[in-house]
Amino acid sequence: MKWYAAISSFSSLEYLNMLETAIVTCTKNTKFKPNLVCDKKWDPVEKLKDKYGINVIYHNGEIFSTFVSKYKDDSRLTGIAGTYLRAEVPLVEESDDFVLYTDADVIFNNPNIGKIPIPVPEYFAAAPEFDTNNWSYFNAGCMLMNVKNLKKDYRRFADYVIPNFEHLFNHAHDQGAYNYLYSGLWTRLPPEYNWKPNWGINEKAVIIHFHGPKPKDIQNYFNNTLTHVKVDVPVDGLALYRNMIKRNPASCEYYLKKYNEART
Numbered sequence: 001m002k003w004y005a006a007i008s009s010f011s012s013l014e015y016l017n018m019l020e021t022a023i024v025t026c027t028k029n030t031k032f033k034p035n036l037v038c039d040k041k042w043d044p045v046e047k048l049k050d051k052y053g054i055n056v057i058y059h060n061g062e063i064f065s066t067f068v069s070k071y072k073d074d075s076r077l078t079g080i081a082g083t084y085l086r087a088e089v090p091l092v093e094e095s096d097d098f099v100l101y102t103d104a105d106v107i108f109n110n111p112n113i114g115k116i117p118i119p120v121p122e123y124f125a126a127a128p129e130f131d132t133n134n135w136s137y138f139n140a141g142c143m144l145m146n147v148k149n150l151k152k153d154y155r156r157f158a159d160y161v162i163p164n165f166e167h168l169f170n171h172a173h174d175q176g177a178y179n180y181l182y183s184g185l186w187t188r189l190p191p192e193y194n195w196k197p198n199w200g201i202n203e204k205a206v207i208i209h210f211h212g213p214k215p216k217d218i219q220n221y222f223n224n225t226l227t228h229v230k231v232d233v234p235v236d237g238l239a240l241y242r243n244m245i246k247r248n249p250a251s252c253e254y255y256l257k258k259y260n261e262a263r264t
Contacts, residue, residue, distance in 0.1 A: 005034070006101075008038065008064070010078050011078075017263075021107055022102070029108045030110065035056075035057065039085065067081060086140065098121075102194075102209070105141075105211070118144055121146050122149060123153065124178075124186055125187040125188065126194070132199060138186060139209070161177045173232070193206050195209065196212075217245075222253065
């Protein structure tokens with residue numbers, strides 16, 4: 001199966017580093033075939049392409065280009081724009097019926113415990129946001145996409161998202177749109193394919209998603225230097241990150257070590 005990630009030319013060095021770690025662990029630990037969507041030809045992405053031989057598709061799309069045009073002078077643009085490339089994956093995929101999408105802030109694990117069945121989604125499969133038992137709201141950081149049906153539905157998605165960019169700043173951007181538009185239509189993805197570091201150590205986990213605190217934030221927490229956090233939703237980011245790590249510091253430390261080992 002193909003694995004897709006997306007990154008924009010507005011992304012920070014931190015996200016590029018996390019993306020590289022995702023590529024390294026994907027190729028080392030799984031049989032997923034890496035593919036990357038980027039809005040334009042960009043030297044850092046070209047270097048990743050040359051270094052790892054990944055497939056790169058340069059494509060911006062209507063939603064992304066409209067967002068960038070509207071917020072080109074807005075400081076909030078950096079670090080957010082790339083999320084709107086997620087919806088372009090079904091448009092650029094030309095052969096497979098289903099593909100796996102993840103954000104850049106993941107690592108792939110080889111659990112060696114047998115395959116965990118993934119249900120066939122009508123549109124996409126996704127796992128919970130904060131709690132493995134709360135399926136009322138999903139996290140879009142890992143999605144098994146039905147390429148054909150999401151491609152057919154692109155117009156409906158774009159027609160909702162584009163007029164509502166400002167509203168979606170308070171609702172996790174396109175993730176909020178996916179949750180709203182596909183309420184009752186999305187399929188449950190086993191949490192092992194979107195496992196969060198503060199959920200505990202899970203030897204069956206295939207994809208570890210640094211949702212919320214990134215590796216550097218977890219490291220800063222343990223160094224007692226986590227003093228400022230900027231998040232793209234209207235909450236106290238520092239309190240949020242600290243509380244997420246406090247939920248299970250041992251497993252956060254365990255997955256931080258996994259991440260650092262992959263970087264060496």
